[in-house]
Amino acid sequence: MILWIQQSKAAARDEFQEELVIRPLHSGDIYASFQFRTLWDTDFLQEGQKVSHYRLFPKSLGQVLSKFSVRELHISFTQGFWRTMQWGQPFIPSPPGAELWVWFHDTVSDVDGNWKELTNVLSGIFCASLNFIDLTNTVQPSASFKPLGLGNATDHRFLRYATLPREIVCTENLTPWKKLLPCGSKAGLAVLMKSEKLFHSSFHSQAVHIRPICQDEQCSSKAWELRQTLNVVFDLHTSGQGKKEWSLFKMFSRTLTEACPLASSSKVYVDITDNPELSPATPLLGQAVVLGDRRTYSVYDLSRAETFGQLRSFNLLLRWKGDSDMLRPLLHAERYVAGFGLQTGEIHTVIYNNHPYRAFPVLLMDSVPWYLQLYIHTLTVTSKSRDNKPSYIHYQPAKDRHRPHLLEMLIQLPPHSMTEVTVQFERALLKWTEYTPDPNHGFYVGSSVVSALVPSMVAMRTNFTQDQPLFSSFVPVKEESSYFVRVYTEPLLVNLPTPDFSMPYNVICLTCTVVAVGYGSFYNLLTRTFQVDEPSPPLSKRLANLIRRMRGVPLLT
Amino acid sequence: MRIFTFCTIETGQFFSSGHTNNWAVLVCTSRFWFNYRHVANTLSVYRSVKRLGIPDSHIVLMLADDMACNYRNPKPATVFSHKNMELNVYGDDVEVDYRGYEVTVENFLRVLTGRLPPSTPRSKRLLSDDRSNILIYLTGHGGNGFLKFQDSEEISNMELADAFEQMWQKRRYNELLFIIDTCQGASMYERFYSPNLMALASSQVGEDSLSHQPDLAIGVHLMDKYTFYLLEFLEEVHPASQANMNDLFKVCPQSQCVSTPGHRTDLFQRNPGSVLITDFFGSVRKVEITKDTINLTSSLKPLIQSGDMQIESLTYVDQLPVAEIIHQKPKQKDWHPPDGFILGLWTLILLVFFQTYGIKHLKHIF
Numbered sequence: 001m002i003l004w005i006q007q008s009k010a011a012a013r014d015e016f017q018e019e020l021v022i023r024p025l026h027s028g029d030i031y032a033s034f035q036f037r038t039l040w041d042t043d044f045l046q047e048g049q050k051v052s053h054y055r056l057f058p059k060s061l062g063q064v065l066s067k068f069s070v071r072e073l074h075i076s077f078t079q080g081f082w083r084t085m086q087w088g089q090p091f092i093p094s095p096p097g098a099e100l101w102v103w104f105h106d107t108v109s110d111v112d113g114n115w116k117e118l119t120n121v122l123s124g125i126f127c128a129s130l131n132f133i134d135l136t137n138t139v140q141p142s143a144s145f146k147p148l149g150l151g152n153a154t155d156h157r158f159l160r161y162a163t164l165p166r167e168i169v170c171t172e173n174l175t176p177w178k179k180l181l182p183c184g185s186k187a188g189l190a191v192l193m194k195s196e197k198l199f200h201s202s203f204h205s206q207a208v209h210i211r212p213i214c215q216d217e218q219c220s221s222k223a224w225e226l227r228q229t230l231n232v233v234f235d236l237h238t239s240g241q242g243k244k245e246w247s248l249f250k251m252f253s254r255t256l257t258e259a260c261p262l263a264s265s266s267k268v269y270v271d272i273t274d275n276p277e278l279s280p281a282t283p284l285l286g287q288a289v290v291l292g293d294r295r296t297y298s299v300y301d302l303s304r305a306e307t308f309g310q311l312r313s314f315n316l317l318l319r320w321k322g323d324s325d326m327l328r329p330l331l332h333a334e335r336y337v338a339g340f341g342l343q344t345g346e347i348h349t350v351i352y353n354n355h356p357y358r359a360f361p362v363l364l365m366d367s368v369p370w371y372l373q374l375y376i377h378t379l380t381v382t383s384k385s386r387d388n389k390p391s392y393i394h395y396q397p398a399k400d401r402h403r404p405h406l407l408e409m410l411i412q413l414p415p416h417s418m419t420e421v422t423v424q425f426e427r428a429l430l431k432w433t434e435y436t437p438d439p440n441h442g443f444y445v446g447s448s449v450v451s452a453l454v455p456s457m458v459a460m461r462t463n464f465t466q467d468q469p470l471f472s473s474f475v476p477v478k479e480e481s482s483y484f485v486r487v488y489t490e491p492l493l494v495n496l497p498t499p500d501f502s503m504p505y506n507v508i509c510l511t512c513t514v515v516a517v518g519y520g521s522f523y524n525l526l527t528r529t530f531q532v533d534e535p536s537p538p539l540s541k542r543l544a545n546l547i548r549r550m551r552g553v554p555l556l557t
Numbered sequence: 558m559r560i561f562t563f564c565t566i567e568t569g570q571f572f573s574s575g576h577t578n579n580w581a582v583l584v585c586t587s588r589f590w591f592n593y594r595h596v597a598n599t600l601s602v603y604r605s606v607k608r609l610g611i612p613d614s615h616i617v618l619m620l621a622d623d624m625a626c627n628y629r630n631p632k633p634a635t636v637f638s639h640k641n642m643e644l645n646v647y648g649d650d651v652e653v654d655y656r657g658y659e660v661t662v663e664n665f666l667r668v669l670t671g672r673l674p675p676s677t678p679r680s681k682r683l684l685s686d687d688r689s690n691i692l693i694y695l696t697g698h699g700g701n702g703f704l705k706f707q708d709s710e711e712i713s714n715m716e717l718a719d720a721f722e723q724m725w726q727k728r729r730y731n732e733l734l735f736i737i738d739t740c741q742g743a744s745m746y747e748r749f750y751s752p753n754l755m756a757l758a759s760s761q762v763g764e765d766s767l768s769h770q771p772d773l774a775i776g777v778h779l780m781d782k783y784t785f786y787l788l789e790f791l792e793e794v795h796p797a798s799q800a801n802m803n804d805l806f807k808v809c810p811q812s813q814c815v816s817t818p819g820h821r822t823d824l825f826q827r828n829p830g831s832v833l834i835t836d837f838f839g840s841v842r843k844v845e846i847t848k849d850t851i852n853l854t855s856s857l858k859p860l861i862q863s864g865d866m867q868i869e870s871l872t873y874v875d876q877l878p879v880a881e882i883i884h885q886k887p888k889q890k891d892w893h894p895p896d897g898f899i900l901g902l903w904t905l906i907l908l909v910f911f912q913t914y915g916i917k918h919l920k921h922i923f
Contacts, residue, residue, distance in 0.1 A: 079626065117676045124678020127652050129659050143882045150871045170626035171634050172653040195649055199626055199634040219871050361879050391883050410882055436658060437588055437707040453877045476873035484876040501709070 014056040015039040016182050016263045018189045019470050021297075023271040024318060026326045027086045028236035028244045029202065032251060033229065034189055035091075035470040036181055040224040041215065056262060057226060058180040060125055065210065065224075068114045068121075071158070072103040072147050075122065076207035077169040079199065080233075081490055084332050089291045091471045092229050094205045095447035095488040098128060098167035103147050104158040115160045127172040133162040137369065137446075139406045142394045144365040144451050148475065149211030150222055163367070163446035165491040169204060171195040177206050180228060181260075188260025188302075189268075192252040193230065203233040209474075227474070247317045256314040259302035266302040268316070269469060271295055276320035280309065290472045292456030292483045293327055297469075330355050331362070333450045335489035342427060342497045345372075349421040349448055349489060353413035355455065360482075361391070361412045362452040364421065368405040368445055370398035371428040371496060378424040381409070384417050400428075427496050435498065445492040453482040576690040576731045579840040580683060581606045581616045584665060586697030586706045588622040593777040594768050596624045597638050598696045598738055598784040600646040605791040606692065609839035617668055617683055619655035621697075621707050631774060638780050638788060640772040654681050662712045669693075670723045687728035692736070692837045696784065699739030701762055702747075718748040725751040732825070734837040738783050740765040743819040755825045755832075757805065759783035760816035767815050782814045796839050802829035 016038050023031045040057040054062055064070070076094040102118065104111050115138065123130035142156050174195055178185040185193060198204055207229045215223040234251055236242060249255055259266035269286070270278060273295045284299040300307050300314070308314050332352040339345035351362060368374055376395055381388045392410035396403070413419055436443075459480045461468075475484050537545070545555045583606070585599035603618055625636050625647045636647040655664060667673050668683050685691055697704055703711040724730055735756040737745050742758030749756065759766040759781070768778035769785045780788075786809040794800055806820050806829070822829050835841070875881075 120676040121678055124654075124680045127654065127656075127680075129655075129657055132658070143885065146874050146876050146878075148876075149873070151874055152872070154874055166657075168623045168626055168657070170623055171647060171649060172651050172656070175650055175652055195634040196632070200632070214871060222871065361877075363877060363882070392885070410879065437709040451877055453879075475876065478873070478875055 013039075013041040016056050016260070017265045017470060018260060018263050019265075019267045019269060020189050020192075021091070021269045021271070021469075021471050022316070022318065024244075024246070024274065024276055024320050025087050025233070028240065029087065029233050030240070030246045030251065030318070031087065031090075031231070031233050033091050033231045033471060034193075036190075036228040037470055038182065038226040038228075039213075040226065042224070056182045057224070061180065061208075061210065061226065064118070064121055064125070068118045069105040069108045070102055070118070070210070071105045071151065071212065072149050073100075073210040074102070074148075074207070075100045075126070076205060077126070077128065077167065077173050078203075078205040079169040080201070080203035080205075082203055082205075082233075082488070084329050084487065087233060088326060089329050089485060089487075090205075090231055091290070092205075092207060092209075092231065092474060093486050093488055094207055094231075095163060095165070095449075096491055097163055097165035097444070097446070098130065098169075099161075099163045100130065100133065101145050101159065101161040103151075104160075106153055106155065106158055108158065111158055111160065119162075126176055128167060130164070130167075132164060135402060137164070137367075137404055138162040139367045139396075139404060141365055141406065141408060143392070143408055143410070144363055144449055147211070148209070149213055149225075150219075151212070161367070165444035165446045169206070170199065174198070174206065177208070177228065177230075180208070180226075182262045183260035187258055188263060188266055189256065190260075191256065192248065192254050194253055197239070197251065197253050198230075198232055200239060201232050202235045202238075203231065205229075205231045227470070244321060245317075245319045248315050256302065257308065257312060263303070267469070268300040268302065268314075269297040269471070270300075270316065270318065272298050274320065276318055279317045280314075282307075286469070288469055288472045289458050289460055291485065292330070292454060292458060292460070294458045328354050330454050331450065331452055331485055331487055333448065333487045333489045335448055335492065337492050337494055338422075339424075342495060344424060344426050345494065346422055346424045347372075347374075347445075347492070351411070351413060351419045351421070351450060353415060353417050353419070355415050357415050358455045359413055359415050360452060360455055361410055362450050364407075364409050364411060365449045365451070366405070366407040368398070368407070368425070369443070370400050370402070370404055371430060371443065372405075372425045372445065372494065373398070373428055374405050374407075374423055374425045376407075376423065379407075379421070380423075381411060381419065381421050383414050383419040388412070388414075388419060427494070429497055432499065432501075435501070439496070439498045439501070442493040442495045445494060447488040447491050450487045450489070452485055452487075454485050455481060456483050575688070576836065576841070577688040578685070579611050579615060579690050579692070579837070580685045581611055581692040581694070582619075582668065582683060583616065583692075583694045584619040584660065584696070586621055586660060586695065586704060588707045590622075590624070590627055590629050591777055592622070592697075593624050593636070593775070594780050595696045596620055596622065597636050597646060597780050599694065600636050600651070601638050601780070601784060601788040602694045602736075602791075603651070604646045604648065605788065605794075606838055609791075609794065609835060610796055611838075611840040613652045614680065615840070616652075617655070617681065618651075618653050619660045619665065619668075620653050621657065621660040623656065629776075637772065637775065638785070640770050640779060642772070642774070652680070658707075660707060662706050662710050662716075665706075665712070666716070666720050669720045669729075671727065671729060683729075685729050688731050689729070690837055691730045691733045693733065694736045694738075695745075696738040696781070699737070699741060699745065701741050702744045704737070704739055704745060714745045714748045717745060718750060721749060721754060722751045725753075732827075732836070736787075738766060738781050742766065746821050749821070749824060752824055753826060754821075755802070755829070756821040758819045759809070759814070761819050764816040783809050783816070783818060786813055791834075791838065794834050794838065796835060798833075798835060800834045802832045802834070805834060 018036045021033045025031055038056050042051055051062060051066065076099050078094045078096050081096050082090055082093065104114060108114055119130045119133040139161050140156055140159055141161055145159060145161055146154055178190055178193060181190050183190060185191060209227040211225055212222045213225045215221045234240060240246060272278060278298055282298050282300055284301065286297045286299050287294060288297060333349065335349045337345050338348055381390060388411060390409040390411045394408040396406040398405040411419060460477045460483050462477050462480060477483065541556055548555055583599050583603050585595045587595040599620060606616060624630060625634050634647065635645045638644050638646045671683065673682055695704060699705060702714045705711050732753045735746060735754060738759040741760060741762050741764065743761045746756035746758060767782050769780045769782045771778045790808045809818055811817050
């Protein structure tokens with residue numbers, strides 16, 4: 001069957017949506033979350049399909065996906081740490097530094113080889129040092145990080161996860177990220193992204209998520225979705241001058257002038273659940289259930305000309321006062337290193353369950369580098385000062401210079417409690433070539449990941465429709481009574497015993513002197529012999545002997 | 558990019574340069590916040606080179622530390638070159654190819670000679686050919702005959718000269734301009750022996766290169782003197798400018814720079830007075846203008862469907878399937894043959910056994 005129509009229809013069904021969500025936070029900070037979603041209606045992993053025409057989907061990523069048979073790709077670059085207790089839960093969580101996790105297709109025979117090449121190619125695309133991801137910091141989680149897209153098989157041999165906690169995010173990562181958007185940074189919401197304001201914030205995270213999703217309601221075929229998200233939290237005091245009064249111009253030093261012409265929908269959502277003052281007013285209101293909470297939003301549709309008003313520019317003004325009670329986040333986690341000295345230490349992970357009466361299980365995943373040698377026999381999990389035995393433990397020990405530690409545990413958290421997981425470790429002494437140029441800074445240990453299905457007070461929607469806002473449709477929801485959340489803990493900074501690299505010349509001189517003195521003395525002791533030596537007679541005696549010899553008379557002694 | 562039109566420039570000059578593409582390798586070798594000025598040096602040369610036409614795909618920028626988004630920077634995402642924060646050389650459109658720990662002597666030499674691992678992306682490679690003019694700019698801390706990389710290793714002037722000779726043997730450049738801004742920088746070009754090399758340094762052997770001015774708000778020195786005056790000179794140059802190398806040699810005399818800048822042209826075949834600044838700092842594209850029309854045919858190929866489409870039930874996966882996880886069978890690990898140590902241990906045990914009890918007991922075992 002030859003279909004002419006399908007070809008042109010398929011080309012026209014590429015879709016691009018953009019949205020910005022602004023949420024005022026209780027501490028006076030303001031949280032802005034951009035999401036750009038490009039939908040691509042081609043299944044290039046099917047046999048015989050060779051894609052050469054890219055319309056809205058960026059060609060660099062499309063070629064990467066088909067070359068390495070990638071089923072799902074999630075990469076994020078974050079600067080700062082998300083403070084859950086002050087700011088609530090983010091729409092899309094991310095750990096500090098760079099994080100990359102990829103599901104490969106099950107036709108791949110050499111997953112490690114594909115992974116290595118993929119990290120190198122991505123380091124060139126995003127101008128980041130992702131080529132430092134190798135087998136020493138890659139893990140294969142066995143139960144965490146299930147695919148967020150369509151798929152039946154979940155064989156974890158095809159999953160790879162790695163973090164680089166030290167990775168810096170700056171304008172050079174934002175520039176190629178903006179180039180992946182269909183409108184670039186010239187039209188639409190992306191004009192607001194000026195690096196001087198975005199990086200002068202408490203938290204900045206940009207991510208790229210690619211996954212296969214249902215093309216329509218019946219879910220008969222697959223389409224590929226590229227989501228680019230940028231989350232930023234502006235601080236009240238550094239960017240806000242201490243006043244809980246924010247505007248788009250104050251946050252981004254730009255205003256919006258038009259929607260992206262290639263976008264099918266371009267919207268700005270402002271969270272008005274706590275009744276802030278908002279101008280310009282808009283008649284459009286929406287409600288959405290996100291992260292177990294029903295919130296009300298004012299919607300501004302940028303594809304309509306009246307949103308921009310007389311001045312052809314859209315600037316939002318937001319003001320609120322007073323501190324109302326924030327919904328306490330039900331799940332929260334912290335991590336720190338205890339102990340003293342440079343030999344041993346203890347990692348403590350504390351998980352809080354703030355639900356008043358429900359208990360729920362969480363999956364804790366820890367990936368510790370090989371130079372912190374964990375003693376798993378000292379692993380203890382305590383809740384409410386009683387031992388709490390995990391129902392599933394997966395531990396893969398580290399191999400020096402080959403593999404990091406991987407520890408995954410399914411722990412049942414009792415209601416309204418604090419659970420503490422402790423494990424002791426010993427610090428290894430590295431070879432002198434393995435130290436970084438600034439070893440006294442310390443070595444980073446990546447964040448722990450806590451994944452949970454938290455019981456929700458409000459019923460969640462289980463089916464997706466096209467008109468749902470993007471921020472509520474990221475994680476697929478299977479049941480109404482709970483929502484999936486992932487919490488990242490702080491990364492750790494540990495000092496390893498470091499030699500003093502400034503002293504090699506002095507040390508060599510000192511060592512050689514000590515060795516020479518020591519060896520010299522020892523050699524003398526062993527080989528020196530003493531002989532009795534006659535002292536030579538004084539001059540007068542020698543002259544007298546000379547005269548006596550000439551006379552032939554016996555000599556003096 | 559500049560387009561030549563025949564009526565304004567003589568054809569003799571049009572064909573005199575002999576290169577068809579331009580590359581730039583800009584390296585900052587210093588780490589830590591107090592070496593802010595070295596990053597500002599490199600970024601100001603990057604900015605000039607980009608402004609004069611070399612695209613990002615032809616620039617390999619190596620910065621050993623991040624100053625713009627450093628936590629000590631009072632104005633994030635900016636790197637200033639003039640005090641009172643007049644000029645932000647970091648800009649909004651920068652692409653750094655090698656950053657942080659990747660800037661090592663080995664990576665620098667591999668970029669120059671082209672001996673990179675096969676999985677290196679294109680933006681990290683120097684894909685020059687024998688008709689390329691390359692600009693190489695190094696800055697950092699140096700001494701007599703060496704340049705320090707990130708406070709942990711050094712490159713010597715002999716290694717650099719050998720790298721350039723390798724480039725010449727492999728025909729990786731047409732002409733090469735080498736600029737270095739470090740203490741005793743002239744020692745780095747003393748050992749060059751390959752043809753078509755021109756070198757400039759900010760100070761002679763035995764002299765230190767000095768920094769220009771501190772900014773009290775940022776708290777560190779912003780630029781080095783030589784590169785500061787070089788930037789001022791380059792800001793006057795535009796893509797069609799006729800300034801030549803003799804003007805570049807006069808940048809920053811001793812009255813301004815305190816150190817004496819040096820240069821070396823004996824290996825260069827052309828007369829420096831006839832070499833344009835834009836031969837190295839700008840990018841030349843010789844464009845052929847045609848007036849014919851070219852027909853583009855539409856290549857809509859029919860989409861052939863192979864048989865029936867199986868409608869398999871596509872569903873999303875459960876994010877935390879607790880029951881499945883608890884009853885997960887342990888992964889079947891691939892069987893590997895026993896390790897050398899285990900084999901050796903067993904061999905030892907068997908040898909001792911047969912030594913003690915003799916071979917005649919073998920038949921009792923088998």
